[in-house]
Structures are given as C-alpha cells and as structure tokens.
Amino acid sequence: MKRKFGIAGIGDLLATAILVAVSCVAIMPFLFMAGASLMPGSDVTAIPYRWIPDKPLWSNYYRALKGSDGSWIYLRNILNSFIVATTVATSSVLLASSVGYGLAKFKFKGRNIVFMGIMSTMMIPFEAVMIPLYLTAVKLGLQDTYAGLILPFLTSAFGVFLMRQYLLGFPEELLDAARIDGCSEPAIFRRIVFKNATPAVATLAILAFRGQWDNLLWPLLITHSERLKTIPSYIVRYTADLTADEGTLMAVAVIAALPVFVLFFSMSKYFLQGAGVYTGSKT
Amino acid sequence: MKLSISPPRSLETKRNRWGWAFVAPGVLFFSTFSLYPILSAIWTSFHNKKLLSLKPPKFIGFQNYAKVLESTDFWNSVRASATFCLGVFVPIFCLSLLFGVLIASRSKGRRFYQMALYSPAVLSSVVTASVWAIMFDPRGLANQFLNGLMGTPGIDHRWLADATMVQVSTMVVYVWKMVGYYCILFVTGIGKIPVSVIEASIIDGANAWQRLTRITMPLLRPTMALVSVMIFTNSLKTFSTQYLFSQRGAPSRPINVLTLNIYNTAIVEQNLGLASVMSLLLFAVLLLFAWAQVKAGGSGEDM
Numbered sequence: 001m002k003r004k005f006g007i008a009g010i011g012d013l014l015a016t017a018i019l020v021a022v023s024c025v026a027i028m029p030f031l032f033m034a035g036a037s038l039m040p041g042s043d044v045t046a047i048p049y050r051w052i053p054d055k056p057l058w059s060n061y062y063r064a065l066k067g068s069d070g071s072w073i074y075l076r077n078i079l080n081s082f083i084v085a086t087t088v089a090t091s092s093v094l095l096a097s098s099v100g101y102g103l104a105k106f107k108f109k110g111r112n113i114v115f116m117g118i119m120s121t122m123m124i125p126f127e128a129v130m131i132p133l134y135l136t137a138v139k140l141g142l143q144d145t146y147a148g149l150i151l152p153f154l155t156s157a158f159g160v161f162l163m164r165q166y167l168l169g170f171p172e173e174l175l176d177a178a179r180i181d182g183c184s185e186p187a188i189f190r191r192i193v194f195k196n197a198t199p200a201v202a203t204l205a206i207l208a209f210r211g212q213w214d215n216l217l218w219p220l221l222i223t224h225s226e227r228l229k230t231i232p233s234y235i236v237r238y239t240a241d242l243t244a245d246e247g248t249l250m251a252v253a254v255i256a257a258l259p260v261f262v263l264f265f266s267m268s269k270y271f272l273q274g275a276g277v278y279t280g281s282k283t
Numbered sequence: 284m285k286l287s288i289s290p291p292r293s294l295e296t297k298r299n300r301w302g303w304a305f306v307a308p309g310v311l312f313f314s315t316f317s318l319y320p321i322l323s324a325i326w327t328s329f330h331n332k333k334l335l336s337l338k339p340p341k342f343i344g345f346q347n348y349a350k351v352l353e354s355t356d357f358w359n360s361v362r363a364s365a366t367f368c369l370g371v372f373v374p375i376f377c378l379s380l381l382f383g384v385l386i387a388s389r390s391k392g393r394r395f396y397q398m399a400l401y402s403p404a405v406l407s408s409v410v411t412a413s414v415w416a417i418m419f420d421p422r423g424l425a426n427q428f429l430n431g432l433m434g435t436p437g438i439d440h441r442w443l444a445d446a447t448m449v450q451v452s453t454m455v456v457y458v459w460k461m462v463g464y465y466c467i468l469f470v471t472g473i474g475k476i477p478v479s480v481i482e483a484s485i486i487d488g489a490n491a492w493q494r495l496t497r498i499t500m501p502l503l504r505p506t507m508a509l510v511s512v513m514i515f516t517n518s519l520k521t522f523s524t525q526y527l528f529s530q531r532g533a534p535s536r537p538i539n540v541l542t543l544n545i546y547n548t549a550i551v552e553q554n555l556g557l558a559s560v561m562s563l564l565l566f567a568v569l570l571l572f573a574w575a576q577v578k579a580g581g582s583g584e585d586m
Contacts (some may be wrong), residue, residue, distance in 0.1 A: 033414045102306035
C-alpha cells in the first residue's frame with residue numbers, strides 16, 4: 001500500500017517520536033549506572049555531568065567485590081543469592097507442576113477444595129504472614145541458615161495456578177497412550193508432562209528466580225550475619241554509607257543487575273510472556 | 284501380565300488416587316507456610332507478645348487494635364501509603380495505556396520498544412533505588428536535569444532531604460520502574476482483540492481515531508480494570524525504595540509506608556502484637572482489592 005503524507009503521516013511520525021523518546025528515558029538510568037561505574041566518585045557528582053568516563057576506571061569493579069573493609073563479603077553474598085534463587089526456581093517449578101498436574105488431570109475426591117484452598121492463599125500477601133513465619137523460623141532454629149532463606153518460597157500459589165491452566169490443555173490421548181504402554185504415573189509426569197510444558201516451566205522459573213534475586217524483606221528478617229546475607233541487603237548497607245565512593249557503588253549495582261539482564265536478553269520471550277500471563281488468565 | 288477384566292470405572296478411581304499423590308506436597312506446603320501463619324497472625328493480634336520474651340503471651344482482646352488505631356504513627360503510615368498509591372496510580376495508568384496503544388499501532392520496532400520499556404521492571408528494586416539515590420544526590424543528575432529544564436542553575440531541589448520532595452522521589456522511581464510492565468499488559472490486551480472486529484470497522488469506513496475510541500478502548504475495559512487493581516495492590520506493598528532512601532538519611536516520616544512501619548515495629552521495636560495488627564489491616568485492604576480483581580477477571584501476585 002502506498003503511504004500518503006497527510007494527517008495519518010504526521011500522527012505516525014509523532015507516535016514514533018514519542019516511543020523513541022520514552023525508550024530513551026527508560027534506558028537513561030542504565031547508561032548512567034554503566035558509565036558511573038567506571039568513574040571516580042568525584043566525576044559521578046561533577047557539574048556538569050559527563051556521561052562517558054575519560055578513562056574507564058576498571059578498578060572500581062575490583063574494589064566493589066573486595067568491599068570497603070577488604071573482606072570480599074560481596075562475593076559470598078552473590079553466591080548466596082545464586083544458591084537461593086536457583087533452588088527456589090527449581091523447587092517452585094517442580095512442586096507447582098506436580099500440583100498443577102494433579103489438579104488438572106485427575107478427578108480425585110476433594111480436588112475442588114484443594115484448588116480453592118490454594119487459590120485463596122494467593123490473596124494472602126507475604127507482608128501479612130511474614131511475622132508469624134519469622135517466629136516459627138526462629139523456633140525451628142532457621143535463623144541465619146539457607147533453609148530459613150529458602151523454605152517459605154519453595155513454591156507459590158501463582159505457580160500452581162499457572163501450571164494448572166497450562167496443563168488443562170494437555171492432550172489426554174498422550175497420557176492414555178503412555179498408560180497403555182505400561183508407563184507408571186510418576187514416569188508419565190516426569191517424561192511426558194514435564195518435558196512438554198517448557199513454555200510454562202520457563203516462565204515460572206524466571207519469575208521465581210527474579211523474585212528471589214530481588215527479595216529484600218525476608219532476608220533482612222531472617223539473617224543477621226553478613227555471611228548469610230544476599231545481594232539486596234548488601235546494596236542497602238553500601239548505599240547507606242554516605243562516605244562510600246559513588247563510582248564503586250554503581251559498580252556494585254551493575255554486578256547485581258548483570259545476571260538478570262543476561263537472562264532477560266537471552267530469554268526475553270519468556271519475560272514478556274510472564275508479564276502477559278496476568279491478562280491471559282481468563283481463557 | 285495377568286489379564287483382569289475390571290470395569291473401567293474402578294480403574295479410573297484407582298488412577299485418580301494418584302491425583303492426591305501429586306498434590307499432597309503442595310497441600311503440605313501451603314498449610315505450613317500460608318494457612319498456619321495467617322491464623323497465627325490473627326491469634327497474635329489478640330495477644331500481648333514480645334519478641335525474645337520468655338513470658339507466655341497474655342490474651343488482651345482488642346487492645347492491640349485499639350492501640351494501633353489510636354497511634355498517630357499508624358495514621359501517618361496510612362497517609363504515606365495512600366499518597367504513594369494515588370500519586371503513582373494516575374501517571375502509571377495513563378502513561379502505560381498511552382504507550383501500550385502506541386506500541387500496538389506500530390508495525391515495525393514493536394519488540395524493541397517493548398524490551399526498552401520493560402527493562403526497568405527487570406532491574407531489581409533495590410538496585411533501582413540505589414542508582415536513583417545517586418542521581419538524587421545534591422550534586423547529582425536529577426538537579427542538573429531539572430535546573431537545565433527550568434533554567435535555574437545551581438539550585439538544590441533537596442530530592443532526598445525535603446519532606447515533600449522525598450515522597451515525589453519515591454514516586455518518580457516507582458513510575459519509571461513500573462510503566463513498562465503495565466504497558467506490556469495493555470499490549471497483550473490489545474493483541475487479544477479479534478482482528479475480525481477491527482477489519483469490519485475498517486470496511487465500515489472507520490478512521491484510526493474512531494477505531495481507537497469506539498473499538499479498542501471499550502474492548503480494553505477488562506484489561507484496564509485488571510491493571511488498575513494491580514497498580515493499587517502492588518504499590519501498597521512497596522518497601523525497598525522507602526527503606527533504602529531512609530537508610531541513606533532521607534527523612535523517614537514522610538515515606539514511612541505501612542510495610543516499612545510493620546518491619547520497624549516488629550524488628551526494631553520488637554512489638555509483634557502491634558505489627559500483626561497492622562499487617563492484618565493491610566491484608567484486609569489488599570483482600571478488598573483482590574476481590575475487585577477477581578471481579579475484573581484476572582489473577583495476580585506481586586512480581
């Protein structure tokens with residue numbers, strides 16, 4: 001079709017201009033963060049600010065990992081975040097798909113009660129249960145342990161909901177064929193259902209990983225020693241120190257952001273799907 | 284294998300028992316980590332319970348509730364949370380709807396815009412807050428930008444020092460972070476509008492503006508309702524930005540939102556009864572929104 005330059009053309013141009021401008025605003029703090037992470041602190045707060053460092057100061061990254069007290073505790077905190085986030089991502093996928101499969105494909109007694117029960121816990125915000133959870137964890141001696149960090153997040157009601165919705169459409173013929181071939185029920189779940197649920201599994205794993213990578217409140221409650229802290233509480237402590245070098249702080253921030261952005265760029269489809277899940281729940 | 288001629292119904296009943304095996308771990312998990320704690324929170328709210336105290340908790344009826352409802356600190360938090368919610372709602376809703384409609388209307392570069400706008404939502408909220416804290420420095424980028432815009436060189440707008448400005452700052456951070464996320468929801472919602480409806484309207488001679496106001500907007504109403512509720516519930520749970528800013532020395536009273544107050548009451552003041560009451564009141568409000576969300580036809584959880 002031939003483009004006419006008229007009102008529609010101007011509207012088109014305007015729409016593109018707005019979107020490009022907004023994209024710039026969205027990306028701007030990233031450029032700031034990346035640039036500032038390679039500057040001495042005095043340059044980060046220089047007037048006027050120059051976006052590109054004169055000479056990239058890579059030692060900021062060395063200092064960021066080493067920490068202001070030279071204890072390298074940030075490395076340990078990064079490792080903790082990885083341990084917690086990957087464990088939670090794995091367990092939430094396994095548990096949610098198992099429960100979702102049970103709810104979607106079996107007609108057992110009490111199924112509706114179980115389903116309604118789990119769905120109703122979706123409405124309970126973490127903030128409402130965190131104090132009793134904290135007390136229980138203290139009683140069980142889970143303070144300052146990985147178990148304490150991980151256990152409350154082993155799976156989520158939302159994950160169960162997502163997997164159930166996805167598996168409702170799983171072809172019954174495939175399951176029956178496997179049964180006729182003498183496949184046991186657990187094996188059917190492992191080899192056929194789980195392996196063919198990749199889109200939902202990937203979406204859920206990313207949601208769970210990000211949730212823990214971002215989690216500040218619970219680790220703040222449950223851990224005391226620096227050894228067991230995760231990235232978010234380290235960043236808060238670093239930012240709270242007004243004498244800390246701003247350039248190094250931005251290097252700390254870049255290091256924290258990097259893993260999630262590697263995930264984002266390699267699996268953007270599942271990220272955007274994860275967001276879209278909410279509107280898709282009606283079908 | 285022995286051939287058995289069992290009626291198919293009993294075979295199916297036997298197989299359906301496996302359903303229980305698959306859901307049992309989940310049932311155990313949700314009873315321990317959701318059901319039990321919420322009941323326990325209700326119990327604690329009626330008792331005089333201190334952290335690290337060996338005395339058995341005493342039943343005190345509604346005293347905790349009365350104490351919370353009488354405290355000016357609590358009402359300050361209600362004000363802080365309400366201000367924040369309303370303050371971010373209008374810009375987030377309008378901007379994400381506008382950008383969603385614009386992105387959906389593009390034939391080229393749609394994916395690029397979506398990724399660019401969504402990337403702030405990918406950044407963890409603590410990292411976001413720390414980057415903005417540096418930009419809000421008296422000598423930082425935010426002052427330079429605003430002064431450049433208004434032609435007032437050298438003025439410090441006290442982003443993290445002034446009682447009003449610190450509230451604006453938390454809202455700026457939140458809006459920047461979340462617009463792209465809700466924008467994707469609108470893009471998805473628009474994508475679900477049947478092509479046939481739009482084609483029919485083109486055949487009937489509707490122009491782009493008429494299509495937007497007469498077709499897209501009315502059909503987008505469920506998504507709008509869903510997004511509205513999600514903005515409210517998610518922004519009520521905001522914590523990281525306020526916590527980090529107050530740790531960096533910003534005045535905490537103006538931004539002492541409910542979640543921050545609950546945390547401080549429970550951990551710093553160690554008064555679990557009061558904290559439980561506050562979290563239950565927050566729960567009640569969120570439940571109201573959740574109910575509205577079900578009405579709007581969606582499901583949701585904090586991301």
